[in-house]
Amino acid sequence: xxxxxxxxxxxxxxxxxFLAVPVVFFIVVRFYPTFxxxxxxxxxxxxxxEPKFIGLANYKEMFQDPVFWKVFANTxxxxxxxxxxxxxxxxxxxxxxxxxRFMHGLIRGLYFVPYLTTAVAMAWVWxxxxxxxxxxxFNDALSAVGLPQQPFLRSVDQxxxxxxxxAIWAGLGFQVIIFLAGLRAIxxxxxxxxxxxxxxAWTILWEITLPLLKPTLLFLxxxxxxxxxxxxxxxYNMTVDGQGGPLNATRPLVLNIYNSAFVDYDMGYATAQTMxxxxxxxxxxxxxxxxxxxx
Amino acid sequence: xTLRTMIASAALGAALLSTPAVAxxxxxxxxxxxxxxxxxxxxxxxxxxxxxxxxxxxxxFPYAQYRTKVAAAVMAxxxxxxxQLYYGWLPDFMKAGLLQPxxxxxxxxxxxxxxxxxxxxxxxxxxxxxxxxxxxxSLAMFYNKDLFKKAGLDPESPPATYxxxxxxxxxxxxxDSAGNxxxxxxxxxxxxxxxHWWREVLIRQHGGTPYSDDGRTVTYNTPEGAAALHDYTxxxxxxxxxxxxxxxxxxxxxxxxxxxxxxxxxxxIGAVQQMEGLDWGVAPLPTQNGVASNYASYWVNGxxxxxxxEELEASLKFLEFITRPEAMQLWLDVVGELPARPEVALTEGxxxxxxxxPFLAGLDGAQTTEFVNESAQRQIWLDMxxxxxxxxxxxxxxxxxxxxxxxxxxxxxxxx
Numbered sequence: 001x002x003x004x005x006x007x008x009x010x011x012x013x014x015x016x017x018f019l020a021v022p023v024v025f026f027i028v029v030r031f032y033p034t035f036x037x038x039x040x041x042x043x044x045x046x047x048x049x050e051p052k053f054i055g056l057a058n059y060k061e062m063f064q065d066p067v068f069w070k071v072f073a074n075t076x077x078x079x080x081x082x083x084x085x086x087x088x089x090x091x092x093x094x095x096x097x098x099x100x101r102f103m104h105g106l107i108r109g110l111y112f113v114p115y116l117t118t119a120v121a122m123a124w125v126w127x128x129x130x131x132x133x134x135x136x137x138f139n140d141a142l143s144a145v146g147l148p149q150q151p152f153l154r155s156v157d158q159x160x161x162x163x164x165x166x167a168i169w170a171g172l173g174f175q176v177i178i179f180l181a182g183l184r185a186i187x188x189x190x191x192x193x194x195x196x197x198x199x200x201a202w203t204i205l206w207e208i209t210l211p212l213l214k215p216t217l218l219f220l221x222x223x224x225x226x227x228x229x230x231x232x233x234x235x236y237n238m239t240v241d242g243q244g245g246p247l248n249a250t251r252p253l254v255l256n257i258y259n260s261a262f263v264d265y266d267m268g269y270a271t272a273q274t275m276x277x278x279x280x281x282x283x284x285x286x287x288x289x290x291x292x293x294x295x
Numbered sequence: 296x297t298l299r300t301m302i303a304s305a306a307l308g309a310a311l312l313s314t315p316a317v318a319x320x321x322x323x324x325x326x327x328x329x330x331x332x333x334x335x336x337x338x339x340x341x342x343x344x345x346x347x348x349x350x351x352x353x354x355x356f357p358y359a360q361y362r363t364k365v366a367a368a369v370m371a372x373x374x375x376x377x378x379q380l381y382y383g384w385l386p387d388f389m390k391a392g393l394l395q396p397x398x399x400x401x402x403x404x405x406x407x408x409x410x411x412x413x414x415x416x417x418x419x420x421x422x423x424x425x426x427x428x429x430x431x432x433s434l435a436m437f438y439n440k441d442l443f444k445k446a447g448l449d450p451e452s453p454p455a456t457y458x459x460x461x462x463x464x465x466x467x468x469x470x471d472s473a474g475n476x477x478x479x480x481x482x483x484x485x486x487x488x489x490x491h492w493w494r495e496v497l498i499r500q501h502g503g504t505p506y507s508d509d510g511r512t513v514t515y516n517t518p519e520g521a522a523a524l525h526d527y528t529x530x531x532x533x534x535x536x537x538x539x540x541x542x543x544x545x546x547x548x549x550x551x552x553x554x555x556x557x558x559x560x561x562x563x564i565g566a567v568q569q570m571e572g573l574d575w576g577v578a579p580l581p582t583q584n585g586v587a588s589n590y591a592s593y594w595v596n597g598x599x600x601x602x603x604x605e606e607l608e609a610s611l612k613f614l615e616f617i618t619r620p621e622a623m624q625l626w627l628d629v630v631g632e633l634p635a636r637p638e639v640a641l642t643e644g645x646x647x648x649x650x651x652x653p654f655l656a657g658l659d660g661a662q663t664t665e666f667v668n669e670s671a672q673r674q675i676w677l678d679m680x681x682x683x684x685x686x687x688x689x690x691x692x693x694x695x696x697x698x699x700x701x702x703x704x705x706x707x708x709x710x711x
Contacts, residue, residue, distance in 0.1 A: 047366045048391030128543070133475045134553075135542055149475060154540055154685060240485040240540075242359075243674055246681040262363045263670045265387075 034278070041272040047265040058272035068273070070248050071256040075229055075280075077160055078167075078252060082228040086168045086175060087220060093172070094179030095209075108180070112173035119170065123237035126166040127153065130238075153238060156249040163250045167234045171227065175220055182216030183209070218292040222285055229281060230254050253277050319605045320350040321613060324375035325594075326361040330565050330630035335617075337625060342616045349609045362670075369393045369599045376602040376610045379594050380426065382417055383666035386708070389420065394597040396423035401611050410636050414591045414663045426595030427618045430632030431640075432560045433591045433657040434488055434496070436581070437567055440574040442467050442478065442555040453556075453576060457500070457526060457583040460556070464536035467555035480536035481556040482545035488590070489527065489545075490676040492558050492580070495590035495662040497523035500583035510665035511705060516698035521691050526583075528683050528690060539684045549573075560592070561654040564631035568650075579653040591661035593635065627651070633658065667708035675700050 005013065041058055045051030062068050097107060114122065129137040130152035139149045152162045186209065194204050210217075232254045236242040243259070244251025253273060261270035323339070325331060332355055339351045354375065356364055362384060368374025370391065380388060388394055404424055408416065411427075418426045440450035446466040454460040464480030471477055483489060494505040494515070503519025506512065515523075531539045542548035549557040550570045557563075558580065567575060580589060596617060598610050616622065623634035627645070633654055634640040646652050666672055679697035682688040688696075 047363075047370055048387065048393075131543060132538065132541070133471070134477055139475075143471075143473060143475060148473075151685070156685060240677060241674070243677070245677065247678055247686055264668065265363075265366060 037271045037274055037278075040268055041275050043268045045267045047267065051268065054268070058269045061269065062272055062276070067248060067251075068256065071244070071251045071253050072276075074160065074244075074249070074251055075231075075253045075277075078164055078231050079225055079228045081161060082164050082168055082231075083221065083224055086171055086224060087217075089168070090172050090175035090220075091179055094176045094183060095205075097176065098180060098183045108177070111176050114170045115173035117170065119233035120237050122166055122170060123234045126234075127238045130162055154246060156247055159239075159246060159249045163234050163238050164231075166238075167228070167231055171224065175224065178216060178220055179213070182213045185216075186212045214292060218288070221292070222288055225284055225288065226281055229277070229284070232258070318348050318350065319609045320352055321376040321602075321606050321609045322352045322354060322374070323377045323379075323613070324354050324356075324365060325379035326358040327355045328358070328562075328630075334626050334629040337629065338617050338622055342613060345616070346609075346612060349612065351613060366391075366393070369601070372601050375599060376606050377596055377598055377613055379596055381669065382426075382428075382593050382595055382663065383669040385418065385425065385595070386665070386667050388597075389425065390711075393600055394425045395600050395602070396420075396425055397427070397598065397614070398611070399423070401615060402427065410638065412591070412635060412637060412640075412658055412661075414593070414658075414661060415635060417663055417665065418595055426597035427614065428593040428595045428635040429617050429623055430626045430630065431591050431593040431635045431658065432562050432632055433589050433654045433661050434492060434558060434560055434580055435653040435657055436578045437549065437557040437559060437563070438576055438578060439549065439552060439555050440576055442552065446555070450574075450576065453578040454581050455578075457497075457581045460581045461530070461534060461536070464530060464556060465534050468536045470535070476535075476538045476541060477553070479538065479541045479548055479554040480534075481530055482541065482548055482554045482558070483527070483531055483537045483539050484543065484545045484548075485540060485677050485680070486543070487545040488558060488560050490673065491590040491592070491664070493523055493527050493676075494664055496580055496588045497526045497583070499588040499662070500586040502584070502586075505664065510667075511709060513698045513702045513705065516695050520698075521694050524679075524683075524690050524694055528680065532683065539680065561631060561633050561651070564650055564654075568631075577650050577653045579656055587660070589657035589661040591658055591663055667705050671704055672701060675704070 002010070002013075040051065042053055042055060043051035044054045044057070093111065097104065097111075100107065128135065131139065132149055132151075132154075133139045133143050136152075138152065142149060151158060153159050190208050190212070191204065194208060199207075229252075231252050235244050235250050235252055235255050236258075239245050239250055242255070244255045254277065257270050257273045257277065260266045260273065323335065325335060332353075335353055339353055342351060343349065362381075365374065365378055365380065366388070369378070370393070380394075385394075402424055404419060404422060407424055407427065408419075412431055414431065415428060418424050418428075436453065438450075438453050443450040443453070443463070446463070448463055448466060454463045460481070466480070467478065468476065468480035469478040498505050498515055498520050501519040501522045503515060503517050503523065505515045505520070507514055514520075528539075530536045537554070542551065542553060545554070545557055545559065546563060546566060548554035549567070550573070552573060564577075567573070579587070596614055598607070598614065602610050618635070620634070620636060620639045623636060623639045626632055627634055627639075631651075633651065637658075640655055640658065646655055648655075675697050678700075679693050682693040682696065683690055686693075
């Protein structure tokens with residue numbers, strides 16, 4: 001049988017044999033749970049009872065729950081604040097770091113260190129930074145220069161940006177490295193040509209660097225968006241009892257899902273929220289790919 | 296009693312008297328807390344010496360994951376034979392049938408009623424006990440004698456009434472020139488026993504009750520409940536005696552000598568004893584309107600539903616062993632938690648002990664709260680305080696909102 005195959009068929013056969021491993025992996029670990037989750041979201045399964053089909057009741061409950069809408073809005077606040085701020089900072093750093101030759105490797109390494117640090121440890125250190133005097137670093141500094149203390153994590157308005165700050169800071173190293181690689185990939189000849197024509201630095205940035213960075217930017221936007229929409233570690237470790245307080249001011253959708261599943265044991269309701277998050281991530285990713293792919 | 300259970304019990308009773316022929320291993324689960332782990336290890340060693348054919352495997356997890364892991368494991372038919380559970384989780388676990396009743400031949404309900412503190416009665420459902428504690432905990436007031444002296448207060452006569460508590464806390468509190476709190480008169484943080492102090496002590500001292508007797512109705516949305524809530528929140532909203540959330544955890548500021556008074560459970564004794572350079576004392580909770588009250592809680596040891604045969608025999612033996620008076624005394628010495636049997640707890644020696652004495656005295660007439668979902672109910676309390684502290688909501692309105700949310704939770708639990 002095998003002997004009668006042509007060389008192309010044999011190649012195809014072996015390609016599929018090797019491909020089978022990741023395909024099986026994806027089916028078992030990714031696709032099956034996704035479809036199973038869709039089913040669970042239509043049941044009232046909790047850790048304490050067998051699942052029973054209840055139709056769309058979980059979704060109905062979810063859309064009527066003010067807490068769900070609050071965390072839904074929070075999730076987008078993380079994205080809307082985190083994405084532009086982090087990209088702006090990381091691009092600025094990468095842009096100037098690209099020009100630095102003195103101790104370039106060391107500086108680059110230093111920017112990358114936070115990315116390697118455990119999010120939990122980092123979140124706790126930042127949590128202490130935000131405390132009031134006498135133990136909080138930031139408030140000690142403010143008091144030292146005669147400024148009033150800020151509540152930071154103890155304020156419904158300041159808490160979300162305060163939780164976001166370490167997340168941005170930690171992700172910075174990764175974004176800088178990717179931007180640097182993107183910047184290095186732009187052929188030097190374009191810049192030479194521009195300089196010969198006497199074009200200013202600003203124009204070079206807008207007309208050459210940024211357009212040619214588009215693939216890099218696209219990659220970072222997609223990856224970072226998903227990251228901000230799935231923020232969890234920082235919130236869980238920086239708020240009281242990991243509840244995303246005060247008064248749900250910092251609770252993202254992922255934490256709400258976690259609470260429904262592992263505090264209330266309401267797996268059906270948690271899965272229904274997961275399906276919403278899945279759809280949101282899917283739509284955002286597709287939209288971003290479309291927008292940035294077009295000429 | 297049906298014929299089947301009679302035969303089963305008879306067989307069990309007979310089996311308990313005979314020695315199993317082969318070695319059997321049972322698994323014991325609890326959450327990680329250094330003193331508790333040490334105490335159980337010592338008890339297991341003694342138990343295995345007494346029962347050479349039984350091995351007890353001791354497993355522990357961080358508290359944060361404990362409840363979920365137990366629920367998931369027992370539901371899946373895996374996990375421990377004997378398990379330690381917070382009494383407040385029992386309604387959930389019972390509803391799912393995760394525990395089996397303790398056979399009356401080995402643990403006679405009438406004997407337990409007579410020999411244990413009455414709060415343990417919450418573990419008796421339809422005349423059968425589902426779990427027994429080794430130790431119970433109550434609340435008392437830790438105070439820093441140095442800070443009392445510094446504030447011009449007598450360190451040997453700590454506040455005995457709520458009014459004196461306010462005066463002491465105000466005197467101890469220190470602020471810098473900009474008004475920032477440096478030393479708190481009394482602790483008030485989310486990570487503390489404050490909710491219990493309010494529910495079972497302050498409300499009752501104003502003549503109210505937190506819940507109806509059957510635990511199905513929230514009854515704290517009353518002038519008494521509001522007055523009690525004022526007692527708590529006024530400390531940071533009015534008196535400037537503390538700041539809510541000061542230094543993150545109540546025990547942290549107390550350990551750092553930056554808080555004068557800490558209301559906490561007896562399980563904190565061990566940690567306070569290890570706080571270096573701290574000159575501290577323990578006093579009973581302040582009374583108010585002539586009423587003394589306390590909140591008692593406990594962890595029980597229960598046997599999971601899948602346990603049977605030799606494992607069940609061994610588990611029952613182990614459960615009997617760790618609830619003996621000797622085990623309770625060991626638990627007191629190692630962990631600092633109070634014996635669940637009055638005969639062990641209320642000895643003259645223990646009552647005269649300057650540290651345990653106030654906690655033990657508090658057990659008399661202590662209340663336990665019946666929870667349906669302890670985590671969710673705790674969150675309702677935290678949100679209530681946050682609304683008052685930073686949400687600009689009045690005590691009365693915040694209280695009403697909390698009462699409605701908690702009633703809804705309780706109703707949903709019983710509706711299912």
